[in-house]
Amino acid sequence: MNGRTRTILVAHPSPDLYGSDRQLLETIRALIDAGHRVNTALPASGPLVPELEALGARVAVVPFTVLRKSLLSPRSLAGLAARAVGEIARLRSLIRADGADLLLVNTVTLPWWAPAGRAAGVPVLAHVHEAEDTQNLLVRAGLNAPLLAASRVVVNSRAARDALVRAQPLLERRTRVVHNGVPGPQTEPTPLRERTPHATFRVAMVGRLSPRKGVDVALDALGHLRADGLNASLSVCGTVFPGYEWYEAELRERAERPDLAGHVELLGYVHPTWPVLDEADAVVVPSRVEPFGNTAVEAMHAARPLVASRVQGLAEVVTDGVTGLLVEPGSPRMLADALLSLAADPPRAHSLARAGRQEAAERFGVERYRAAMAEVVDGMLADA
8 A cells, every 4th residue: 555645435324423333433433544535435524524524524425325224124135236337327426526546435225335435446345234024035135235245344242143144044154243433431430339229320321312222111121120119210311213203202101101201211312322321320221123233332331330222232231240131131020120139239230331331441442443444434434
């Protein structure tokens, strides 16, 4: 690789500021720190734009296809494929006009960027944040087929790699696991409080309002806690996914029932979430599907005892009984029992919190992540 500044074009599906969006900021920080010029293509303007520009990335808003759940059927995917040629040609022209030396496609929801990069003759790195294994194999194979145009693939967990390779076995040799790097709080976390016997046991959750995140499981678990005699409350940070407004309405109706009324806060979008975590006696991540689990790592950074679902990436992030507790997904009773065990055994809660914080710093720090992503990109540029 010669000494000139290389241009990395990054395609990303969302202008928001949630998990994969914030992970993108860490990726771009790594590339800029490595001396590269970064241009970013987004399908719309939003709160991510000023964050990108503050890092030194240029941002362009351009129209392109972003897969949504409503499109994940054989018929819909076939319709998308029929319209692919024109969009691939348009994106190829955009990539060439950008002068990109490498294209980074962030998530599998952008079907035509990787083929367009291949057509433009530039190396393509696909960064996969999904571990979709609930659709039938035909749909999953179609969803991941465009990644066959990628030169290399980075996934954020072994669960994501396994799901990807089951759908497209040809991707196995070009796929590498790089766990997410999750920033910790700017200041030292407040020590976990010594709760008095009658004080409220405060539970926190951070996550979008969707069935996949299991917010309903958390509410029903709170119902069990209170029925079992524990004075407990729940604070949830997160907004609803578009199209899931019905789910938010169900959550609010559940929170207003007599057993929970006055003990649930649905706080909406909160950033930073550290003050909410700081006030918590325990944090839950009851996801039904979770390729990695940034919010679990944030709880560990905050030195709060964590209870998470034993599913996909969460089972990689949390060492059961050491850095947190794992329970079966979709079980409010098991989630409640784990929380009851923490409330009844403060020394154990403190031990889990301390070990979790150390593990988060060692395994999921941003410096490790940035170095790994820069290594992947620089290696691809050297081979180009």
